[in-house]
Amino acid sequence: MNQTQKLTNENTVWHEPHIFRSDREKQNNHKSKILWFTGLSGSGKSTIANAVEHQLYHQGARTYVLDGDNIRKGLCKDLGFSDADRTENIRRIGEISKLMLDAGVIVLTAFISPFRKDREIVRNLVPTGDFIEIFCDAPLEICETRDPKGLYKKARAGQIPEFTGITSPYENPENPELVLITGNKSVDECVKDVLDYMKNHGVFIK
Amino acid sequence: MNQTQKLTNENTVWHEPHIFRSDREKQNNHKSKILWFTGLSGSGKSTIANAVEHQLYHQGARTYVLDGDNIRKGLCKDLGFSDADRTENIRRIGEISKLMLDAGVIVLTAFISPFRKDREIVRNLVPTGDFIEIFCDAPLEICETRDPKGLYKKARAGQIPEFTGITSPYENPENPELVLITGNKSVDECVKDVLDYMKNHGVFIK
Numbered sequence: 001m002n003q004t005q006k007l008t009n010e011n012t013v014w015h016e017p018h019i020f021r022s023d024r025e026k027q028n029n030h031k032s033k034i035l036w037f038t039g040l041s042g043s044g045k046s047t048i049a050n051a052v053e054h055q056l057y058h059q060g061a062r063t064y065v066l067d068g069d070n071i072r073k074g075l076c077k078d079l080g081f082s083d084a085d086r087t088e089n090i091r092r093i094g095e096i097s098k099l100m101l102d103a104g105v106i107v108l109t110a111f112i113s114p115f116r117k118d119r120e121i122v123r124n125l126v127p128t129g130d131f132i133e134i135f136c137d138a139p140l141e142i143c144e145t146r147d148p149k150g151l152y153k154k155a156r157a158g159q160i161p162e163f164t165g166i167t168s169p170y171e172n173p174e175n176p177e178l179v180l181i182t183g184n185k186s187v188d189e190c191v192k193d194v195l196d197y198m199k200n201h202g203v204f205i206k
Numbered sequence: 207m208n209q210t211q212k213l214t215n216e217n218t219v220w221h222e223p224h225i226f227r228s229d230r231e232k233q234n235n236h237k238s239k240i241l242w243f244t245g246l247s248g249s250g251k252s253t254i255a256n257a258v259e260h261q262l263y264h265q266g267a268r269t270y271v272l273d274g275d276n277i278r279k280g281l282c283k284d285l286g287f288s289d290a291d292r293t294e295n296i297r298r299i300g301e302i303s304k305l306m307l308d309a310g311v312i313v314l315t316a317f318i319s320p321f322r323k324d325r326e327i328v329r330n331l332v333p334t335g336d337f338i339e340i341f342c343d344a345p346l347e348i349c350e351t352r353d354p355k356g357l358y359k360k361a362r363a364g365q366i367p368e369f370t371g372i373t374s375p376y377e378n379p380e381n382p383e384l385v386l387i388t389g390n391k392s393v394d395e396c397v398k399d400v401l402d403y404m405k406n407h408g409v410f411i412k
Contacts, residue, residue, distance in 0.1 A: 019259055050224060050225075053225055057225045062230075062268065064309040070305060070308070092281060095281035099281070100305075104268070125280075
């Protein structure tokens with residue numbers, strides 16, 4: 001490999017230096033993973049994802065939270081909430097997560113992601129063990145009582161068609177890596193459960 | 207903010223801790239940027255982007271290269287090469303780049319991105335100064351002689367419809383941040399030009 005070779009020399013085969021995921025993980029002192037939070041609106045996905053990120057950041061990790069705020073207004077602004085559009089939405093989020101995984105980042109996603117098959121598609125996009133499905137399990141009644149964005153109220157009033165838990169189904173994960181009973185636990189306890197899982201599965205190097 | 211509060215307490219307004227781009231930039235010791243390489247097939251975009259990444263990695267920077275290999279087979283596998291699909295392709299790449307920018311990463315993109323308006327859309331997605339357009343300027347004749355993937359040959363044989371430079375236009379950047387005359391310069395010289403631009407524009411902190 002001779003970096004002074006002219007690009008114009010058609011006889012040159014330029015062997016590109018390439019930085020691999022393993023190089024980035026070494027640089028970051030942690031493996032990259034996808035922490036996929038799933039559950040009803042109001043089940044605590046976003047709150048816990050952000051609290052976990054906060055802890056990880058202060059441990060020096062490279063992280064990023066993907067959520068409705070940065071996805072629905074950007075990459076997926078052309079999509080609605082029909083079943084087909086929800087599927088495409090999750091497919092794209094899966095593909096971005098895969099890129100970020102390759103970039104060495106611990107990606108935390110906070111989407112209802114109600115359909116089992118869509119979550120399985122994402123799981124199968126990446127190497128075994130890299131997709132950590134975290135089910136934020138809280139009864140509809142509790143989520144509806146919380147209703148932090150007033151969405152359940154609107155859905156009950158018929159102002160939001162196809163609202164998960166009301167007029168559109170949520171399919172519980174069958175074999176999630178982690179279940180957080182968010183109705184019974186504090187945010188701190190949930191964060192600890194997630195970090196313990198990561199420690200026990202060798203995410204942190206040395 | 208009391209992290210021990212139960213998520214179930216509907217009277218609680220939970221103020222989520224949030225990690226901002228500025229936090230990540232501080233952690234990384236560099237600003238995040240989009241280095242947007244544009245030019246004909248064979249003009250050196252991918253080669254130079256990877257060589258720049260290699261240098262940046264060894265300086266301890268967090269980087270990622272987006273190119274046809276990781277985009278066209280993943281996020282944009284539903285898209286073809288019509289004008290509309292090319293536009294949607296670049297829009298999505300712009301949106302991912304924006305997310306990675308927010309994640310503190312120096313993103314290097316290596317796409318022909320032939321249409322001026324599409325590149326301008328990406329430029330306008332992000333704060334002023336964060337989109338660094340790098341024109342890999344080489345005459346069609348040289349690119350066609352290189353033809354590293356045999357694509358020009360196929361295009362001339364009519365096997366690839368809408369091939370940029372042959373049957374689809376390439377619109378030169380009007381005010382790119384950087385022009386690399388890749389027909390006259392070595393890879394090393396091009397890499398140096400890019401790194402010098404970054405140094406001179408305060409990308410590296412401390």
